Amino acid sequence: MALIVQKYGGTSVGTPERIKNVAQRVARFQAEGHQVVVVVSAMSGETNRLIALTKEITSAPTPRELDVVVSTGEQVTIGLLCMALHGADVQAKSYTGGQVRILTDSAHTKARILSIDEANMRRDLDAGNVVVVAGFQGVDEDGNITTLGRGGSDTTAVALAAALQADECQIYTDVDGVYTTDPRIVPEARKLDKITFEEMLEMASLGSKVLQIRSVEFAGKYKVKLRVLSSFEDGGEGTLITVEEEDNMEQPIISGIAFNRDEAKLTVLGVPDKPGIAYQILGPIADANIDVDMIIQNVGHDGMTDFSCTVSRGDYDKAVAVLEKSREHIGARSIEGDRSMAKVSIVGVGMRSHPGVASKMFRTLAEEGINIQMISTSEIKISVVIDEKYLELAVRVLHRAFGLDEAAA
Amino acid sequence: MALIVQKYGGTSVGTPERIKNVAQRVARFQAEGHQVVVVVSAMSGETNRLIALTKEITSAPTPRELDVVVSTGEQVTIGLLCMALHGADVQAKSYTGGQVRILTDSAHTKARILSIDEANMRRDLDAGNVVVVAGFQGVDEDGNITTLGRGGSDTTAVALAAALQADECQIYTDVDGVYTTDPRIVPEARKLDKITFEEMLEMASLGSKVLQIRSVEFAGKYKVKLRVLSSFEDGGEGTLITVEEEDNMEQPIISGIAFNRDEAKLTVLGVPDKPGIAYQILGPIADANIDVDMIIQNVGHDGMTDFSCTVSRGDYDKAVAVLEKSREHIGARSIEGDRSMAKVSIVGVGMRSHPGVASKMFRTLAEEGINIQMISTSEIKISVVIDEKYLELAVRVLHRAFGLDEAAA
Structure with missing residues (x-):
C-alpha cells in the first residue's frame, strides 16, 4: 500500500464528464489498496471567468478580495469531485486550503506556503477516505484566504506530498510526460522516462509549461518523487522527476531543448564602467516591477561598457521608458532594443562531464546562419538569444545535433 | 450614528453594474456617519448554475459537498462588493460565514445558526470599515461549511443585527415594501408602512415571498427592527416590521391578503374515530419527508370520521401513494384528493378585537359563488382552501371587502 498524492489540472477537470473520469481513475487507485490525496484546480476557464468579473468591477482589484473571489474556482471542483x-461508491471528503490548514504568508495572489497541518487528512485517509484538496489556496495566520498564484495547484500537491511523506506525487496534465522539446515544433521529439529536478527546473523556467517551477523547487528540496502523467490516457508511466542522476555511460549529454518566444532585448550603450552601475541600471527596472531574465555586461574598454538584459515582451515598452528616464543620470550614450527575440536553451546534467557542448551548439546554429545575440550559461544549461524568426529552425537543428531525435535508449 | 445591517439579495447584486450601485448606496450610508454591515446573496442565477453543475455529476449530491459548492456563490459576491x-474609496473587508464565525449545527443545506462571534466585525467597524458578509452560510463545530437553505441570507442579516445589537436591519429587495396583497392580482394593492412580526410571519408563510420566514421569526425573537426596501429606488421608507401593535382606533382590521397557489388537498374518508388515528395517518407522510400544511379532522359520528390535509402540489402523488399503502391498516374506507387547490388567507392583528371578521370573509366569498372546502384559523389569520380557478377573484373581492383598496390612512 502506498500513499499517493495526485494533482489534476483545469483541463482534466474541465467538464462534469471529465470530473467523473477523474473519479473513476482515483477509484481504481484506491481499489488497488492505495491511500489517495487528490489536489484539483478550478475547472478550465473558471479562473479567467472570475477574473473577468472583477475587471468589470474595477481595473485594480484589491489583492485580498481577488483571492476571496478566485479561490472559489477550486472550491467548486473539490465539491464536485467528491x-x-x-457516486462511484468511494468515501471521500473535500478540504479547502483553510480547512486543511495550509498556512501561508499574507502575500495575497502570490502567497508562499509556511506549513501544512496533515493531522485531519491523515485521520480521514486512515478511515478509508479519499481526501480531495483545493489547490492554489491557503489561509494566513489571521484566517484571510490567500492564493499561491497561477499554477499554484502543483505547489499544493507537492507540499501535501512532502507533509504527508507520500510515496509519489503524480501531476496529471494534458500531456503524457516531459518531452525533449515541444513536439509541435519538432515532431521527432520524444518523451523522457526520467529527468532530474535540476533539468526540470531549467526546462520549466525556460518555457516548457508542463510543471509550475515553484512546485519543482519544492519537490527537489523535500525529495518528493514527482511524476508527470496524462489524465487522458491510461497505463502510461509518464516522466519521473528524480533526485538521482543516471549513472549510465550511455546517458545523453542533453536531456532537452527549452525555448521561450516571449523575449525582448534591451541594451544600454556607452555606460561608464564603474562599480554600482549594474544597480543604477537595474534598480529602477526592479522598482517598476519588471522581471529581468538574462543580464549581460560586456568587458569594458576605455572606461566604457555596454549592458544588456532581456525582459518579457509585455514589459518592453515600460522598461524602455524607465531606462530612458535614467539614461542621463547614468551617463549612458543611448538605449537600444528589440522586442522580437527568442531564447533557446539546451539542458542536461550530462554537459557537466562533457566538454565541447557549447561549441557544438554554437557551430550548429552558425551552420544555419543563425546569429547569436546573447549567451548565458549555467552548469547544466546553455541559453542563447536569437531573432524570433529563427526559433523553430534553431530548436529543430539542435534537437537533431544532440541526438534527441533518436529512439530512447 | 447608527449601526445598520443591510442585506442585498441576488437580483440587487445580479450584475457587476448593480454591485457598483450597491456600493454607492452603502457609501452614502457610511458618509452619513453610520456603521454599515452588508450581507449579500449570490448573484442571481449563480446558485442555480452551481446546482445544475452538481446535477451533471450526480442526481443525489452529498449534502456536505453541495454546501461546499453552492457557498462559493456568496463568496464571489462579497469579494466583488468589497x-x-x-473603488468608491470606502474601506471594506469581506467575511465568509466561516471567517465571521457564524457557527451552525451540522444539518447541511438547512443548517441553523447557533452563535455568532461579532468581535472581529466590531473591530473592523470601529476601524472605519464597511463589513461585507456572505449570507446563507456558516461553519459547524468541525469547520465544515454549511448553508442555511434558500433565502438564508435574510436570516444571516437578522442574526448579525441581533448579535451586533444593530439599530436596524434593512432588507433590500426588488419590491419597495410589503403590500396588502400581490399587486399583480390586485392593482389597487397598497404598500404597508408598518406591519407586526406576527402578521409578517403569516404573510410570509402564506406565500408572500418578500422575506424568508425564518428571518422574521428570528427578528421577532431578538427584537430586531426590520425594514424591507427596494434596492432600485432611492429615498423610499419601505415597510417597517415592528414588535409594537398600532394603538390606533383607525387601524384596519386586516393588514393583508396572502395566498398560495401550490396546494393539493387529501381526504381520508371513513376513518375509525379513535385515539392515535391522526398519528397513524400522518406518521407515514412525515416519514416520506412530505410537509403537511393544514390538517382538519371533522367531528365523528357512528365511530367514524373524515380526515383532511393539504400538501404541496409537488408532493401530491407521493402523499396519495403513502396513504393508499396505509389505508387498509388504518381501516379507512377510501382516499380522495384534488391537486388544483389554492389557499387564501386574511391576516391582521386587528381581528383579535373585531368579532365577525370570519363571517364577513365567508359571506364575501359566498356572494361570488366561491365554495370553501377547508377552513383553518389562528389568532391573527383565517385561511380558506378553495378551487384554484377562483383564486384571483377571491383575493380581489376580499381586498375590497376589508377596505384595503382605499388609500392608506
Whole structure:
C-alpha cells in the first residue's frame, strides 16, 4: 500500500464528464489498496471567468478580495469531485486550503506556503477516505484566504506530498510526460522516462509549461518523487522527476531543448564602467516591477561598457521608458532594443562531464546562419538569444545535433 | 450614528453594474456617519448554475459537498462588493460565514445558526470599515461549511443585527415594501408602512415571498427592527416590521391578503374515530419527508370520521401513494384528493378585537359563488382552501371587502 498524492489540472477537470473520469481513475487507485490525496484546480476557464468579473468591477482589484473571489474556482471542483467519488461508491471528503490548514504568508495572489497541518487528512485517509484538496489556496495566520498564484495547484500537491511523506506525487496534465522539446515544433521529439529536478527546473523556467517551477523547487528540496502523467490516457508511466542522476555511460549529454518566444532585448550603450552601475541600471527596472531574465555586461574598454538584459515582451515598452528616464543620470550614450527575440536553451546534467557542448551548439546554429545575440550559461544549461524568426529552425537543428531525435535508449 | 445591517439579495447584486450601485448606496450610508454591515446573496442565477453543475455529476449530491459548492456563490459576491467599495474609496473587508464565525449545527443545506462571534466585525467597524458578509452560510463545530437553505441570507442579516445589537436591519429587495396583497392580482394593492412580526410571519408563510420566514421569526425573537426596501429606488421608507401593535382606533382590521397557489388537498374518508388515528395517518407522510400544511379532522359520528390535509402540489402523488399503502391498516374506507387547490388567507392583528371578521370573509366569498372546502384559523389569520380557478377573484373581492383598496390612512 502506498500513499499517493495526485494533482489534476483545469483541463482534466474541465467538464462534469471529465470530473467523473477523474473519479473513476482515483477509484481504481484506491481499489488497488492505495491511500489517495487528490489536489484539483478550478475547472478550465473558471479562473479567467472570475477574473473577468472583477475587471468589470474595477481595473485594480484589491489583492485580498481577488483571492476571496478566485479561490472559489477550486472550491467548486473539490465539491464536485467528491460527489462524483460518492457516486462511484468511494468515501471521500473535500478540504479547502483553510480547512486543511495550509498556512501561508499574507502575500495575497502570490502567497508562499509556511506549513501544512496533515493531522485531519491523515485521520480521514486512515478511515478509508479519499481526501480531495483545493489547490492554489491557503489561509494566513489571521484566517484571510490567500492564493499561491497561477499554477499554484502543483505547489499544493507537492507540499501535501512532502507533509504527508507520500510515496509519489503524480501531476496529471494534458500531456503524457516531459518531452525533449515541444513536439509541435519538432515532431521527432520524444518523451523522457526520467529527468532530474535540476533539468526540470531549467526546462520549466525556460518555457516548457508542463510543471509550475515553484512546485519543482519544492519537490527537489523535500525529495518528493514527482511524476508527470496524462489524465487522458491510461497505463502510461509518464516522466519521473528524480533526485538521482543516471549513472549510465550511455546517458545523453542533453536531456532537452527549452525555448521561450516571449523575449525582448534591451541594451544600454556607452555606460561608464564603474562599480554600482549594474544597480543604477537595474534598480529602477526592479522598482517598476519588471522581471529581468538574462543580464549581460560586456568587458569594458576605455572606461566604457555596454549592458544588456532581456525582459518579457509585455514589459518592453515600460522598461524602455524607465531606462530612458535614467539614461542621463547614468551617463549612458543611448538605449537600444528589440522586442522580437527568442531564447533557446539546451539542458542536461550530462554537459557537466562533457566538454565541447557549447561549441557544438554554437557551430550548429552558425551552420544555419543563425546569429547569436546573447549567451548565458549555467552548469547544466546553455541559453542563447536569437531573432524570433529563427526559433523553430534553431530548436529543430539542435534537437537533431544532440541526438534527441533518436529512439530512447 | 447608527449601526445598520443591510442585506442585498441576488437580483440587487445580479450584475457587476448593480454591485457598483450597491456600493454607492452603502457609501452614502457610511458618509452619513453610520456603521454599515452588508450581507449579500449570490448573484442571481449563480446558485442555480452551481446546482445544475452538481446535477451533471450526480442526481443525489452529498449534502456536505453541495454546501461546499453552492457557498462559493456568496463568496464571489462579497469579494466583488468589497472591490467596488474600494473603488468608491470606502474601506471594506469581506467575511465568509466561516471567517465571521457564524457557527451552525451540522444539518447541511438547512443548517441553523447557533452563535455568532461579532468581535472581529466590531473591530473592523470601529476601524472605519464597511463589513461585507456572505449570507446563507456558516461553519459547524468541525469547520465544515454549511448553508442555511434558500433565502438564508435574510436570516444571516437578522442574526448579525441581533448579535451586533444593530439599530436596524434593512432588507433590500426588488419590491419597495410589503403590500396588502400581490399587486399583480390586485392593482389597487397598497404598500404597508408598518406591519407586526406576527402578521409578517403569516404573510410570509402564506406565500408572500418578500422575506424568508425564518428571518422574521428570528427578528421577532431578538427584537430586531426590520425594514424591507427596494434596492432600485432611492429615498423610499419601505415597510417597517415592528414588535409594537398600532394603538390606533383607525387601524384596519386586516393588514393583508396572502395566498398560495401550490396546494393539493387529501381526504381520508371513513376513518375509525379513535385515539392515535391522526398519528397513524400522518406518521407515514412525515416519514416520506412530505410537509403537511393544514390538517382538519371533522367531528365523528357512528365511530367514524373524515380526515383532511393539504400538501404541496409537488408532493401530491407521493402523499396519495403513502396513504393508499396505509389505508387498509388504518381501516379507512377510501382516499380522495384534488391537486388544483389554492389557499387564501386574511391576516391582521386587528381581528383579535373585531368579532365577525370570519363571517364577513365567508359571506364575501359566498356572494361570488366561491365554495370553501377547508377552513383553518389562528389568532391573527383565517385561511380558506378553495378551487384554484377562483383564486384571483377571491383575493380581489376580499381586498375590497376589508377596505384595503382605499388609500392608506
